[in-house]
Amino acid sequence: MRGSSLLLSLTASLICQAQPSIQPDTIEHKKHLAAVATTQLVGYGGTLIALNQTWYSQYPKSKLHAYNDWGEWKQLDKIGHVYGCYIQGKTSMELYRWAGLSRKKQIWIGGLTGTAFQTLIEYMDGRSAEWGWSWGDVAANLTGSALLIGQELAWNEQRIHLKFSFHPTRYSDPELQSRSKELYGSSWTTRMLKDYNAQTYWASFRLRSYFPKSRIPDWLCLSIGTGADGLWGGYNNWKTDENGSVVFDRSDIARSRQWYLAPDIDFTRIPTKKKWMRVVLFTLNAFKLPSPALEYKSGRWKLHGLYF
Numbered sequence: 133m134r135g136s137s138l139l140l141s142l143t144a145s146l147i148c149q150a151q152p153s154i155q156p157d158t159i160e161h162k163k164h165l166a167a168v169a170t171t172q173l174v175g176y177g178g179t180l181i182a183l184n185q186t187w188y189s190q191y192p193k194s195k196l197h198a199y200n201d202w203g204e205w206k207q208l209d210k211i212g213h214v215y216g217c218y219i220q221g222k223t224s225m226e227l228y229r230w231a232g233l234s235r236k237k238q239i240w241i242g243g244l245t246g247t248a249f250q251t252l253i254e255y256m257d258g259r260s261a262e263w264g265w266s267w268g269d270v271a272a273n274l275t276g277s278a279l280l281i282g283q284e285l286a287w288n289e290q291r292i293h294l295k296f297s298f299h300p301t302r303y304s305d306p307e308l309q310s311r312s313k314e315l316y317g318s319s320w321t322t323r324m325l326k327d328y329n330a331q332t333y334w335a336s337f338r339l340r341s342y343f344p345k346s347r348i349p350d351w352l353c354l355s356i357g358t359g360a361d362g363l364w365g366g367y368n369n370w371k372t373d374e375n376g377s378v379v380f381d382r383s384d385i386a387r388s389r390q391w392y393l394a395p396d397i398d399f400t401r402i403p404t405k406k407k408w409m410r411v412v413l414f415t416l417n418a419f420k421l422p423s424p425a426l427e428y429k430s431g432r433w434k435l436h437g438l439y440f
Contacts, residue, residue, distance in 0.1 A: 191261060210268055214272045214279070218279055221245055240281065279294070295333070298331055308382070329360065331359060334357040355392070355393070360387070364382050
């Protein structure tokens with residue numbers, strides 16, 4: 133579900149980056165604002181309807197209830213919520229900039245779009261007997277929006293960009309390969325959105341922002357990333373059937389968290405006069421550039437020549 137909203141955000145970024153800047157309080161401004169409102173209403177509304185028909189309708193409904201899922205997936209799903217709301221908000225801010233809204237309205241209305249949309253999805257979770265309203269998800273959503281809005285208010289720029297990377301994996305162990313298909317799907321796109329063992333989330337710091345008088349290239353960043361490994365279930369690595377019999381047990385595999393340190397690029401700081409290139413660079417900035425990386429895991433360090 134988070135993946136659907138992310139793809140929608142990236143699509144919206146293509147729309148806003150392809151358009152020229154305009155001045156507020158003009159007829160053209162009103163047309164652009166109407167276009168933005170229509171795009172978001174149709175896009176987000178259509179996504180919610182599609183989710184309800186293709187996903188939630190397959191499970192029984194219930195009264196609105198809360199569900200504590202904080203311990204699942206080593207909180208990597210929560211980091212995904214932070215990232216998703218950040219990306220949605222940043223894209224919406226660009227849409228409202230194009231529409232000619234004032235700076236403060238761009239920040240607050242655009243910046244809170246991600247949390248508003250994700251809260252609607254959270255409500256749908258809360259009405260499903262299979263899941264529930266997660267306060268952890270809500271906190272993560274607000275964190276993503278706050279990180280975006282706070283930087284704009286404090287610095288008038290994004291000095292810390294949230295990014296995403298993915299490394300698809302095939303397992304030589306047939307049992308693990310079968311379990312990975314059951315949990316995460318088999319297609320490349322599904323695995324990218326659902327396989328927590330293959331995802332890494334990054335906070336990318338643009339160095340020139342902190343050393344403005346230095347000769348550091350304006351686009352050079354230092355990124356801190358985090359991911360997980362050995363996750364073959366939300367809380368543990370075993371599964372039981374309806375009768376309580378164990379049908380999958382890989383308790384021998386350690387569930388671990390990794391941390392990474394790597395160089396990166398702020399693509400939006402690469403100068404270009406071509407509108408289509410600005411579209412490409414804005415979109416690329418949602419993802420971490422593959423690069424050498426230093427990994428810390430279970431008390432050990434490891435150097436990767438190229439890490440995705």
